[in-house]
Amino acid sequence: MSRAPERSARLYNKDLAPESATRTWKTLNLFNWWMAGWHSMAGYTMAIGLFAFGLSGWQAMIAFILGAVILYYLNNLTGVAGQRERVPFPVFARAAFGVFGANIPAVLRAVVAVFWYGIQTYLASAAVMILALKIAPGTAVLADDSFLGLSTLGWICFLVLSLLQWAVLLSGLETVRRLTDFAGPTIWIAVFALAVWMLARAGWTIDLSLVTTAEVPSGARQVLGVASAAFIVAAYMAGPSLNFADFTRNAPTEQSVRRGNALGLLINASLFGIVSVIIALSAHEVYGDETRDLVELVGAIDNVTVLLVTIIAVSVATAGVNIICNFVAPVYDLINIRPEWFTFRRAGTLVAVLAVVVTPWNLFSNPVIVNQLIGGIGAFMGPLFGIITVDYYLLRRKRLDTESLFSDRPEGIYYYRRGYNPRAIAALVVGGCISLLLTFVPAWSDAVPFAWPAGILVGGLAYALLNATAPSPVLPDDAPTAQHADPPAEEPATAG
Template sequence: MSHMPARSARLYNKELAPESATSTWKTHNLFNWWMAGWHSMAGYTMAIGLFAFGLTGWQAIIAFIAGAIILYGLNNLTGVAGQREKVPFPVFARASFGVFGANIPAILRAIVAVFWYGIQTWLASAAVMILILKIAPGTSALAGNSFLGLSSLGWICFLLLSALQLAVLLSGLETVRRLTDFAGPTIWIAVLALAVWMLARAGWTIDLSAVTTPEIPSGARQVLGVASAAFIVAAYMSGPSLNFADFTRNAPNEQSVRRGNALGLLINASLFGIVSVVIALSAHKVYGDETKDLVELVGAIDSVTILLVTIIAVSIATAGVNIICNFVAPVYDLINIRPEWFTFRRAGTLVAVLAVVVTPWNLFSSPVIVNQLIGSIGAFMGPLFGIVTVDYYLLRRKRFDTESLFTDDPDGIYFYRRGYNPRAIGALAVGGLISLLLTFVPAWSDAVPFAWPAGIVVGGLVYALLNSRTPSPVLPAGAASGADATVPTAQTDPPAEAPAGIR
């Protein structure tokens, strides 16, 4: 006789459980999710940064589309896995890292997300402050002082936007879904309005073949530049791609995930890249500087009406991308660390507080901090992606014993050694080291854009090699997983014992 594994209070929370998943995130919702994910000030800043590789407008567009294609393939892997197993990323990672070892990727992802959540909130609040100063010039007195590097008006805008975002999250994922359904399309209004306004100022003509850098790179450098830019575009979404299961667990079927990805990445992301290039080249013609960010460009708009519409749209869109890319992930990660204490509301409140404590405007003003602190931790996103996808698709062949993800029984399939899988941790260390070397060794500066894909390949390959002689524990032959899984009960005969693997 067998019985369902007992769920441990150290691992179980109703918000982490597969039965808490809904079927409400359909194709158009995931399409809007991607729209909200791309359309932000940070997304535009990343897009115009591609010109630093010496690309022409056409080459930047090609690179952006190539990056979107890469993301489409990778997010079909994580998205479909989440839809099948119905659990968020930190629970999904328990199969490869161990039921307690999954806290390692959860903490790494949470740190990156909290930093970027604060930065994105501050960028949106800066746009709101511009609108307030335009409409109510008398508030300029509040913008002249400074406390911890931010003016009184800046603090008001930042805290107000933080509170609004927190209110959305605390209302639950269904409210988040409705926000993305609204925010995704809304930002197109702002982006297209800005593109038309900039094109008009540029005389309705731009040169897509022009190179904005002082020197025209050689043919080989241009090829390297396009490849580098494509992986920069893909790496921009490395964090959200890793925890995409947080959302697709609520999708009704695999087809809705794939179709949502196709619309949101292959079509929408490509169009966003094209419009961003048009705005950047228009700014280059008007100001002689294609690197001006959206806040600067919006601040130069003379029409208060256009400014009002643009800033409201940008603010809503930034709040949308912030919540889905940088808020939900650390909330689930914190719940995973202490499920017996953290609820969705408690974890969300802590994330909001931490985002204020790190004073993101000071972080953003220091490229050294952004690159070395956030970049160092972010270097582990690639290896994490490689490990969890190799584990699920190659080693387990898309078969989970979902109930065992919630048990701390030492004989559990995913307990490994005291709840940690040394193989996954070792692969993460090797893959992370390679990514860090490619990111920070000056002699390898040309390899920086390839740090993320290299991390995926090395992390996944090392993990596969470590499991090649003695496989990780898998379900017994013939067992199902995800929505098709049949959990053994006390009235059924026990299944054959799974391989023990490493304990």
Template sequence: MSFPQHESRLYNKELSPESASGTWNTRSLFNWWMSAWHSLGGYTVAIGLFALGLMGWQIVIAFSLGIIILYFVNNLSGVAGQRAKVPFPVFARASFGVYGANIPALLRAIVAIAWYGIQTWLASSVVMLLAVKLWPNVEGLQATNFLGLSILGWICFLALSALQLGVLLGGMEAVRRLSDIAGPTIWVAMIALALWVLSQAGWKIDFSYASSELGGAGTQTLSMAAAVFIIVAYFAGPSLNFADFTRNAPSAASVRKGNRLGLLINAIAFGVISVVIALASVEVYGEAVHDPIELMADIDSVTLLIVAILAVSLATAGINIILNFVSPVYDLINVWPRFFTFKKAGILVAVLSVVITPWNLFASPAIINHFVGSVGALMGPLFGILMVDYYLLRKGVLHTDELFNEDPSGIYFYRKGYNVRAVLALAFAGLLTIMMSVIPALVSIAPLAWPVGVIAGGGVYYLIARGHVPISPGDRETHTGRIPSVEGQQ
């Protein structure tokens, strides 16, 4: 150890390799992926591809291609996290600087907290449906509204928020145990829902169904490309901070195998069954039903309904914790390591998710598209910069102790704790992706913002940072040419 790590203001045990448990084996990561994909959001994103004018079989292909891309993307970020054994915001210190890493950390936290609140509210809507079915008298609580939500809605929302917080306060091992349960559980609901709607459809579906008139070959090709990267973009944030979980994996091989089973096999199967449910709903309702809650509301069997709702509620809570809760907790700890603990940061995230009144947020297309959407568009540039820095410029060499070194002589200190080259690359690529996401004239290419961001962010960073990235502490002391001096860094 090159410096007194524990005395650094950048140090926090929960951020350090000391807290990496090594217990997230292949099975745990496989269940993690099941929890990540098996949700109302995953179903809605898959079925939403019909809006692009694609046929059922084309959606299955596009969904599968998107998953294949995500498999390679998460192998990169996951293996890097397993080797470094630190969460995403600490890993980002190598490329953005020990203080500059708060830029990607806070950007990721904003997106995660917004979607955490939204997903909690969506899950509470399922709980409300169950409550009304079991106790019809509570329906009267839906008549009174406060801040845009009914009294029954508030009760279900706050109850689910408290339950999720309770899991997180148990630490990462409690999160892992929930993931092990929640992931497989949703298959019960999905299979039950698929069998029910298929029976209603007379056991027939049409994979050539399209919700709108098909365009020419060029239009269909663009729509297919858009569909592929919509699937990738849906998981852009979690792919960025995948290290939060793989740091606890025992080996790189376990990460790759968990990704192979959980993504290539499981996620593709989930996409196929989602399309089957949607196509069966076309036979019953005349159009693809985008919200599975609508299908559940029509189920006559109380037993089947209860099983489906409980499974969906558990699965939604599981995905919410692993994708939208853990990330901002680590991000907040990284901002103020000496103050925040896992529990303190978790409580703050839970409070913020209520303060933003997510139902109002979700109801405003302007906020979702222009604020959350534009911040989300920065996930591609951030991923490109981090992966280029680690794999191409540093050749996979990372000095973990130095990530907690606040001394100006530290190799990841750069200038005043910030690597301006990484910030400039993010600003350039981020401007491109934000324009693609929010300018109406560019709406047709908006789904391509993620790959454009990865290429632009990673490419620009490689060009301006090559030859100026320290590989080891000796680079500063011996002046090897990678970094001529502390003062000369940008």
């Protein structure tokens, strides 16, 4: 029996409702989601950045695989929770933070996502600009001027990509699913082509034991370096891991989520890390510099056909990762803040406009802004993850009253104090402070890679302790909950 008439207009619209979940995101679709999530220029840049920890090639590969394993287990938690409750992340967060307090994690996640959405779009547009200059040399005249830090050609490439991504999102999540089904496998064509081309230029020889830092670290420092690199890999997906429920709410079974994670993380992400290290070591052989990014490496390709295929693949893949990791999340977050006004289209349009307003090319060229602004807000992703998972799995034992997530009645189980849960907010402050200290205190610079897992542990522990002394209301074991019937078995996965 539906209780939909009791849903508050301040908390509900059809895009947030559990009945809007499509059940169409099966194992293969989630596998492709992870492929699209990893295969990007930013993902490659993160991978080659692991050499800064004083790692050899094979140690960097091990660190990447360990990071993928960490993400596998953590995303099984958020992914399965999303599949069970069939609501997007900001609605799911209402159980822990309160029906209005959930806007706090929603805003934090949205800000990080908007900045990275703009930066990823800019990186993809830089690759398209290289293609334009190669194919039509006459466009070089458009690359000589500057407006707000970007040339006319740069503006054209950036705005075209922005409009294309915006059009995909406005077509709905089913179009996003089809894009990831195409984008995920497509980038492997470019990555493998680039790997073969670089290996050929390196004479088919690379040194996996090569350490590119000035000094070879001691044994203990190497162990610390591998651990640090593994958590850097895991933290790279901190944001998408937090709002993974935005997509798994559409999965037909828990098994489809776990299988998609296994294929997309344990196998695909690990393989992507290995190939990225091979490309970087090849670049070291050819240029004496393993830190060259994909734009530079692709720009050096002298075969126009190969260049065309590679850049198209890279651009499509970057658009795919951008939409799933940085576009959908702030859209749902904005809807959650004002569901009576924001629709999927309105929220998507605002996100697209904001991503231009922040001039992401200026952000990307200023590491201080990226590290302090985006990194500072990003430091709260760990505590948020810890609080929400502790709330769902330990406190509530995987039992939510889904309808109460849409109720603003003072007697509602998730209303707490005027719609805010002081315990969750306090735990977020404690965990966030720890993450910020580890991130920005110079004396603790070696601890920076551990800021995210420390935030998870401290935030989750603080929340558990606060609830141990003054428990939040939970459903009794015999209380009815909203039931979402699953099909008896997963249907064959489709790619379209």
